[in-house]
Each structure stands twice: as structure tokens, then as C-alpha cells.
Amino acid sequence: MITAGIEALGVAVPGTYLDLSDLAQARGVPVAKFHEGLGVREMSVALASEDTVTLAARAARMALKDVDPHEIGLCIVGTETAVDHSKPVASFVQGLLGLPQHCRIYETKHACYGGTAGVMTALDWIRAGSHKGRKALVICADIARYPLGSPGEPTQGAGAVALLLSESPSLIALGPAVGTCSRDVNDFWRPLYKKSAIVDGQYSLSCYLEALQGAYLAWQVESGGLKPFRSDAFAAMVYHVPFPKMAKKAHWALRDFDGDRDPEVSYRWQVEHGLNFPQRVGNLYTASLYLSLASVLATDLRPLDGAQVGLFSYGSGSCAEFFTGIVTRGAQAKVKALQLDKMLDARRRISFAEYERTLAQAEGADAAPAKREAAGHPYTFLGVEADRRVYARP
Numbered sequence: 605m606i607t608a609g610i611e612a613l614g615v616a617v618p619g620t621y622l623d624l625s626d627l628a629q630a631r632g633v634p635v636a637k638f639h640e641g642l643g644v645r646e647m648s649v650a651l652a653s654e655d656t657v658t659l660a661a662r663a664a665r666m667a668l669k670d671v672d673p674h675e676i677g678l679c680i681v682g683t684e685t686a687v688d689h690s691k692p693v694a695s696f697v698q699g700l701l702g703l704p705q706h707c708r709i710y711e712t713k714h715a716c717y718g719g720t721a722g723v724m725t726a727l728d729w730i731r732a733g734s735h736k737g738r739k740a741l742v743i744c745a746d747i748a749r750y751p752l753g754s755p756g757e758p759t760q761g762a763g764a765v766a767l768l769l770s771e772s773p774s775l776i777a778l779g780p781a782v783g784t785c786s787r788d789v790n791d792f793w794r795p796l797y798k799k800s801a802i803v804d805g806q807y808s809l810s811c812y813l814e815a816l817q818g819a820y821l822a823w824q825v826e827s828g829g830l831k832p833f834r835s836d837a838f839a840a841m842v843y844h845v846p847f848p849k850m851a852k853k854a855h856w857a858l859r860d861f862d863g864d865r866d867p868e869v870s871y872r873w874q875v876e877h878g879l880n881f882p883q884r885v886g887n888l889y890t891a892s893l894y895l896s897l898a899s900v901l902a903t904d905l906r907p908l909d910g911a912q913v914g915l916f917s918y919g920s921g922s923c924a925e926f927f928t929g930i931v932t933r934g935a936q937a938k939v940k941a942l943q944l945d946k947m948l949d950a951r952r953r954i955s956f957a958e959y960e961r962t963l964a965q966a967e968g969a970d971a972a973p974a975k976r977e978a979a980g981h982p983y984t985f986l987g988v989e990a991d992r993r994v995y996a997r998p
């Protein structure tokens with residue numbers, strides 16, 4: 605079978621963030637609830653000039669920095685915060701990045717699982733030989749928004765992770781075994797007429813944990829596991845991270861399932877490195893799992909060359925998958941060279957008042973007339989002209 609996996613990755617986050625201590629003060633909540641209770645410290649806030657398209661394009665530009673766009677034969681954007689009911693985010697990205705005409709382009713949606721759906725399709729496309737030497741670009745991009753003042757508010761966030769997938773996976777070779785678990789549940793959804801999500805919070809936690817167990821069991825069967833498998837065989841466990849405490853709950857559940865009575869020990873070396881970036885960015889829906897993977901590769905100081913990592917993707921509604929990857933030699937140095945920590949440090953901290961103003965502006969941005977000047981980022985959403993979205997590019 606053809607080896608397939610991640611050759612390069614790129615990350616984009618908005619240039620502004622809200623410190624969760626400012627949100628806690630404004631909402632009259634003890635800051636410990638956000639820091640310890642949920643595990644979040646900072647939350648990315650997208651300006652009206654940033655949308656799912658601009659974040660996706662910026663992440664893709666980073667992933668493609670050493671690649672000719674003409675090598676891309678498949679481009680999928682996984683998102684649950686698309687900008688149009690018909691035209692896919694992937695087509696806007698194609699225009700902004702100059703992807704070739706003979707490239708299959710589309711968008712996938714299944715809540716936070718939508719990006720992984722794209723990854724699995726791209727891997728199958730490569731393994732089946734349909735790629736004919738070309739590469740796939742899968743971009744996970746979202747702006748996570750909950751109603752102001754709701755329990756979900758501190759778990760918002762925004763950003764994108766782009767994955768270049770090919771038969772030369774110089775970061776991580778993936779699979780081939782995948783364990784899937786899906787069910788029709790109402791844990792989290794967003795009706796077409798709403799900008800922010802509706803969530804049955806505690807129920808969504810239990811759906812996530814049940815799906816984890818189902819997908820993990822299915823993965824064991826898929827990988828031919830007749831003897832009991834212990835998940836601490838993985839050098840790192842990378843979970844979907846709607847908020848960091850969820851990954852901790854997930855790890856407890858997984859290890860408990862394996863019969864481990866003291867999961868705290870393995871949590872420290874298997875999971876914590878993957879939470880360094882998510883705790884500074886917030887929920888990226890489709891991209892959360894892959895931001896956590898980038899966090900492991902960028903911040904875990906242990907050499908991971910040749911190590912196996914476990915990955916768990918969950919999308920409400922629901923669909924979940926458990927799969928694995930082998931870290932390629934030199935992958936950590938490549939991801940460290942992206943200086944993602946510096947990108948986070950360079951963001952501007954906004955006040956609570958600016959946060960509220962920004963969200964109010966973003967509410968009307970989809971119908972606002974296009975402005976002429978771009979706002980500092982390589983790709984900027986300028987507004988709408990004759991019902992067409994207008995973007996500035998470098």
C-alpha cells in the first residue's frame with residue numbers, strides 16, 4: 605500500500621485575542637473557573653476583516669511555502685462556519701492562492717469532524733493511486749462563536765490549520781487503520797439562520813466520551829488487535845480540543861478503559877504538550893485536533909522521530925474517528941521552524957469593550973459594502989459588492 609500522510613502544515617490565527625482573565629472579570633466569574641475548570645487562558649478573536657476564507661488562505665500559504673501550487677490535485681476545506689450556502693470556501697482559497705484549474709475543489713461539513721473527513725478522503729485518494737503523483741491540500745478553518753454570556757462563551761476561538769498530504773509524509777505518516785463511531789445526536793448544532801451555535805453542553809461532553817470509546821474499540825478491531833492494547837504505547841495522544849479540560853476528560857476516559865487507575869502520569873507526557881497552543885487560541889472546531897498536533901510537534905522537547913501518536917477527531921451530530929501516525933525524522937525541527945509560538949506572542953491583546961465591539965461589527969460584516977483599504981493581513985475580507993465577497997490579496 606502507498607504510504608500517505610502529512611508533508612507540511614500551516615497555521616493561521618487572528619491578530620487579536622482576549623485574555624480570559626478580562627472575560628472572567630467582566631462576567632463576574634472566578635478566573636480559576638476558566639483557567640483550571642476549562643483550561644483556557646486566551647481566546648482568538650477574529651476582526652470583521654478576517655473570515656473563514658482569509659484564515660484558510662493564510663494557513664494554506666504557510667503549508668505551501670516550499671510547494672508549487674500546480675502540484676495540488678485536490679483541495680478540500682473542512683469548516684462549519686462557511687461564508688456562503690453554495691460557493692465553497694475552497695473556491696475562494698483557490699482564487700487567492702492561484703491553485704490550478706485541474707484541481708478538484710470542494711468543502712466538507714460535519715461539525716468539528718469536517719476537516720478529518722477531508723483528511724480521510726485525501727488519504728484514500730493518495731492510497732488508491734488516483735492522485736497520480738499530485739498532492740492534496742486539506743484546510744480546516746473555523747470561527748467558533750457561542751452566545752455572549754453563555755457557558756460556551758469562554759470556549760470560543762478562531763483560526764485555521766492547513767495540511768499538505770502526499771505520499772512523501774515528511775511530518776507524519778498516517779494510518780492505515782481507522783476506527784469510526786457515528787450516531788444521530790443533538791449535542792451541538794447551528795440552524796441556518798443563526799451565527800452562533802446552540803449546544804447542550806454537558807450532553808455534548810458525554811457524547812464526545814462515548815464516541816471516543818466507540819472509535820477506540822473500532823480502531824483496535826481494524827488494526828487486528830486480538831490482544832488487549834494499552835494506549836500508553838503512544839508517545840502522544842492528540843485529542844479534539846474544544847477546550848483543554850475536554851482533552852483531559854478524554855484521556856481519563858481512555859486510560860480508564862485500558863484499566864489504568866492513575867491517568868495523571870500519562871496525561872503529563874502524552875497530552876499536555878498538545879494543549880500549549882489550544883489554551884492560547886480557544887476552540888477552532890475543525891482545526892482543533894490539528895492545532896493540538898502542531899503543538900505536540902512544536903513544544904514537546906522529547907525526540908519523537910519514529911514514535912507513534914494516537915489521534916482522536918470528534919464532530920457533534922456525530923462522527924468520530926480514532927487513528928494513528930508515525931512521526932517522521934526531522935518533523936519536530938520543521939514545525940519548530942514555523943515559529944508558531946512567536947506568531948501567538950505577536951498578537952494584540954484587546955480589551956473586553958473592544959471584544960464586544962468586534963463581535964458586533966462581525967455580525968453585520970457579511971452584508972457590509974466593500975471598503976477599499978486592506979487591514980494589515982496578507983488576505984483581507986473587504987466586504988460585499990453586488991452580492992459578491994471581495995478580498996484583498998498580497
Ligand code: COA
Nearest residue numbers: 634636637640641642755756759803805806808809812846
Ligand atoms: N475554580 C476552578 N474550577 C471551577 C470553578 C472555580 N471557581 N468553578 C467551576 N469550575 C469547574 C467545574 O468544576 C467544571 O470542572 P469539571 O468539568 O472538571 O467538573 C468546569 O469548571 C466547568 O464548569 P461547569 O459549571 O461544570 O460547566 P459550565 O456551565 O461552565 O459549562 C461547558 C462548561 C464545557 C459545558 C461549556 O463551556 C460549553 O457548553 N462549551 C461548549 C460545548 C463544548 O465545547 N462541548 C464539548 C464537546 S464537542
